[in-house]
Amino acid sequence: MGAEFVQLSLTPILIGVLAAIACALPGNFLVLRRQALIGDAISHVVLPGIVVAFLMTGAIAAVPMLLGAAGAALVAVGLIEAIRRLGKIEPGAAMGVVFTALFAAGVLMLERTDTSAVHLDVEHALMGNLESLIWFSADGWASLVDPAALAELPPELGRMAITCAIVAVLTLIFWRPLKLSTFDEGFARTLGLPVALIGLGLVATAALAAVAAFDAVGSIIVIAMFICPPAAARMLTNRLGRQVGLSALIAAGSAIVGYVAAGYGPIWLGGGDSVSAAGMIAAISGLVLAAAARFGPCRHRLGAGAEAV
């Protein structure tokens, strides 16, 4: 646990943790509102967004790509809503049409462009490259107080930290309206809360988290963290505050355990190279959910406990 750890593993773990928490926080409300798959849809449509950004700027730069991804997410949400209303199609199917079509368009554009010079492909979009976000200039724990080394931190860390902070602050500020409109939309409306606006704001926050996290860690983690930690926390408690806290803990824990298991597990098992950290983190969060679904004290629907046992 020395210099090598700080250089190679500390920043990816931190980025993973921040990304996981940023996704898990809005995920709680999405799961409760039965919009859990919005995260899935957003992380698919991010691909055409970044490809378009790449085509327009001709370079792999973070800001245009984030803008492109955010734009694509907005377009997708608008299209889903339009198809749902114009075609009177149920939301799940409308979502399925939109995100697969946009993803297909993204793949096609990617194939038609010469991206051999840059690191841009579908697998990268799916799996991210968490392992590559290393802190080159660090040479031990002392680097944490060394301004020169700190200036060389991977930029993803700063972006992810800001995103995570924004999401956390938004969740705190809008806690009451979010809670009210999630559990009793009619009541929230009678109180004069702008229910539709709150819903839209939630989706926009989720999109922000997804787009920022996607850049650093790939879309598998995004989808998993939107759903698995909140769902697991939901089985452990009946109180929203505790659920949100627990989900953040589970998300962070999955990120740490997943990263360590992917990076060091194969070596401990006597194998050779490390395996995909993004995949491992998603799989671990799934395991936590499985355990919570099997043993969690609040796993049953209210009133369904008796016959479900």
Next chain:
Amino acid sequence: MSPVLEALLLQAGYNAALVAIGAALLGFAAGAAGSFLFLRKRALVSDALAHATLPGIALAFMIMVALGGEGRALAGLMAGAAVSAALGLLAVEWLASRTRLPEDAAIGAVLSSLFGLGVVLLTVIQTMERGRQAGLESFLLGSTAGMLRVDAVVIGLGGAAAVLAVWLLRRPMTLVAFDPGFAAASGLSVRRTDLAMMAIVLLVTVTGLKLVGLILIVALLIIPAVTARFWTERAGGVMWIAAGIGGVSGYVGAAISASAPALPTGPIIVLVATGLFAASLLLAPARGVAAAVVRQRRFQRRVHLRQGLLALGKGEPIHDALSLRLLRAEGLIRADRVATQAGREAAEEVARDERRWAVARQVHQDGGLTGRYDGLTPITEVFAPDQVAAFDREMS
């Protein structure tokens, strides 16, 4: 002859022809199976199913290599995919029925964690000696390059089997899709029918892995069904139209993809289907956007014309621009807004209709027919001539 046309006529080479026929069969089966999924409002379950195939593919590859095989036999990989997708489906059902999680959260959870596991296994395979050329990544987005004849035959057989199964089970599946309660009451096992439906979806998914890839196969299950819904109100109709749309998308998409390099088959097929969807959304006769706009405009014209005539009859001035334009176009008023002969007659007609309705609503207070009064429908369309004559007598 252009390359696309060549491919459409199966003249673009043996492999391209194989792929086109396989894609058409697969699209046909996916459209038919997907239509029931859509009617049952479970379209996105297939997404979980598709993503859950990845660990199965990877494990099947490892097992085949461990047994001394080459590891790339499509049938073996498909079997592994089927097993893990079935486990994923069971996990979704268990989470949705035995815990408080709603189905969409269960879908997302299973999808992401099993896909993550699959990615982990893929990276394990990459470290294996034989794994480097495995090309299992091609199952993510499908790949038809270098498809073997045996692969095409497997895809064709899978598609044909799925179509046959859909055809055999169409009645119970329709019943369950529309009214699970009634289906259960008539002695049908809803659960078993659902399982059969999911088994067919599973078959389609596994069959489509090689061609379309596991990320996009869900599009072939959803888009044709949603598209077909625009064209018909009948369940059987949805099934056949969806199958047709899926088949055409598969065939045309594969042909376009074969006509030039860097046109990946899976995405092209999906985009062809999306094009058909967009066209249907806009142009379908009853449910399309264009039809709705036309209906809306017709309705608007009727309201404005009627209100204009009513005002004309009462001698009130008309200010509304649309009403004036319509009355003028029909030759009911002159440019100086004075009613023509025809206009006076039409206004009298409308006024009499209103008076008759007023009487009718007093005579028949029980709703029923008079409930159809909307200020637009002529009374002669609702009541029989002798009844209308009775209203006239009542008036005088």
